[in-house]
Amino acid sequence: MPTPKVIAIHDLSGFGRCSLTVAIPVLSAMGVQCCPLPTAWLSTHTGGFTGYTFLDMTEEMARAADHWASLGLRFEAVYSGFMGSEAQMALVSRMIGQFRAPGGIAVVDPVMGDHGVRYATYTDGMCRAMGKLCEKADVITPNLTEAAFLLDRPYEAMPQDPEGFQALARELSGGGRRSVVLTGAYSCPEDIGAACFDRETGRTELLLTGRVPGEYHGTGDVFASVLTGALVQGDGLARAAQRAVDFVAACAERSHQEGIPRREGVDFEPLLGLLTRG
Numbered sequence: 001m002p003t004p005k006v007i008a009i010h011d012l013s014g015f016g017r018c019s020l021t022v023a024i025p026v027l028s029a030m031g032v033q034c035c036p037l038p039t040a041w042l043s044t045h046t047g048g049f050t051g052y053t054f055l056d057m058t059e060e061m062a063r064a065a066d067h068w069a070s071l072g073l074r075f076e077a078v079y080s081g082f083m084g085s086e087a088q089m090a091l092v093s094r095m096i097g098q099f100r101a102p103g104g105i106a107v108v109d110p111v112m113g114d115h116g117v118r119y120a121t122y123t124d125g126m127c128r129a130m131g132k133l134c135e136k137a138d139v140i141t142p143n144l145t146e147a148a149f150l151l152d153r154p155y156e157a158m159p160q161d162p163e164g165f166q167a168l169a170r171e172l173s174g175g176g177r178r179s180v181v182l183t184g185a186y187s188c189p190e191d192i193g194a195a196c197f198d199r200e201t202g203r204t205e206l207l208l209t210g211r212v213p214g215e216y217h218g219t220g221d222v223f224a225s226v227l228t229g230a231l232v233q234g235d236g237l238a239r240a241a242q243r244a245v246d247f248v249a250a251c252a253e254r255s256h257q258e259g260i261p262r263r264e265g266v267d268f269e270p271l272l273g274l275l276t277r278g
């Protein structure tokens with residue numbers, strides 16, 4: 001089988017392990033060619049650092065998309081995450097139509113915030129545009145904060161029980177038009193994982209693992225990258241989500257053992273071999 005290709009549309013942050021510095025190695029380890037389209041170039045990510053640089057790449061992205069279109073390229077997945085400007089959401093919507101191969105998928109990780117708080121560089125307009133972009137996706141991967149933003153509800157109104165997480169995943173599917181993998185779901189204080197709604201089967205499910213102490217930046221990016229790689233390899237949604245849940249948990253456990261500071265991002269590199277072995 002030819003090596004599948006994925007466009008990864010995320011920022012490139014020099015230090016702090018997230019976005020493209022996660023997506024490229026994870027997809028490569030899974031035997032998937034990652035074709036990066038940076039949305040912004042930052043010295044570090046915006047969580048836990050001050051004074052970071054931020055170079056918006058909107059104009060360059062449009063030029064790169066035009067060039068790729070002239071080459072007639074098609075990709076097994078178009079996978080987006082952290083955006084640098086409001087205009088980028090419309091550009092990504094267009095790119096899904098232009099570049100998704102027949103039978104391919106659009107995975108939109110609607111990166112906007114965490115713990116009920118919006119990321120520093122996001123605006124109201126960007127969050128509204130992210131909601132529109134999600135309508136073009138085959139699969140979305142919000143956390144509970146992003147789910148609240150997408151539904152325009154207070155974070156405090158988000159569910160806290162397994163039935164509620166599954167109902168929320170179904171609700172986010174827009175009447176079954178897209179599959180949803182809602183991260184940060186749990187069934188009790190000792191576990192953590194994701195609630196899925198699969199538009200192919202119409203079923204919801206919880207995929208869980210033991211909760212490990214500590215919390216690390218970039219785990220959402222690791223999760224969505226493993227999920228995308230697994231879907232491109234042909235896994236069903238629940239199996240892909242379980243692989244993502246298990247890999248993130250293994251990385252978090254290692255990071256905790258190593259005493260990695262939260263803002264340096266989850267220590268995933270030594271564990272990439274787990275993905276290669278599938």
Ligand code: PXL
Nearest residue numbers: 011018019045046047082218
């Ligand atoms: O992991 C999400 C993310 C991605 N990229 C940048 C970020 C964040 C979260 O803070 O700042 C630049």
